[in-house]
Amino acid sequence: KEYQNYKCQQPYQQAMYYCSLIIRDHLWPWTEQLEVLPRLETDSLSKFVPLMLSKSFLECYIAGNFDHGEAESTIEHIESTLFKGGQPISRALFPSEHLTNRIVKLGKGRSYCYAAKGLNPIDENSALVHYIQV
Numbered sequence: 649k650e651y652q653n654y655k656c657q658q659p660y661q662q663a664m665y666y667c668s669l670i671i672r673d674h675l676w677p678w679t680e681q682l683e684v685l686p687r688l689e690t691d692s693l694s695k696f697v698p699l700m701l702s703k704s705f706l707e708c709y710i711a712g713n714f715d716h717g718e719a720e721s722t723i724e725h726i727e728s729t730l731f732k733g734g735q736p737i738s739r740a741l742f743p744s745e746h747l748t749n750r751i752v753k754l755g756k757g758r759s760y761c762y763a764a765k766g767l768n769p770i771d772e773n774s775a776l777v778h779y780i781q782v
Contacts, residue, residue: 651682655767659775666764667777673750704730704738705746754781 654662669675705728710719730738754760766774 651678651685654678654682657768659766659768659773660777662764662767663775663777666762667779670760670762670777671752671754671781673752674747685703698737701730703737703741703745705741706730751781 657665657755665678706723708719708723710722714722731740732735738754
């Protein structure tokens, strides 16, 4: 439902989204994700989960009503569940497998323009994103 409602977002939200599609290295458009959803079945997802968990990277941020010891024990429990024991669920990623959040470097002195029509036909507003890379 969230994917289907994307076209109802405010124009500035859509403009920021298109900007992120252009400058980020690994990002899949919501239209592609929406296209795949009807073909997903419970059986294929249940087969995918072990594959997805077979290699993993764990990074934790714990905030709230935890003291230092509780935070560490929670992380140790998660790590032991995933990576340790007789038959670990997962193996840690090799350094070369870590994805980085890469931003595309725009050419010096070049101007780019990406025009897109608003997706909500009843919204008369428009938006402009002026992105300057320093």
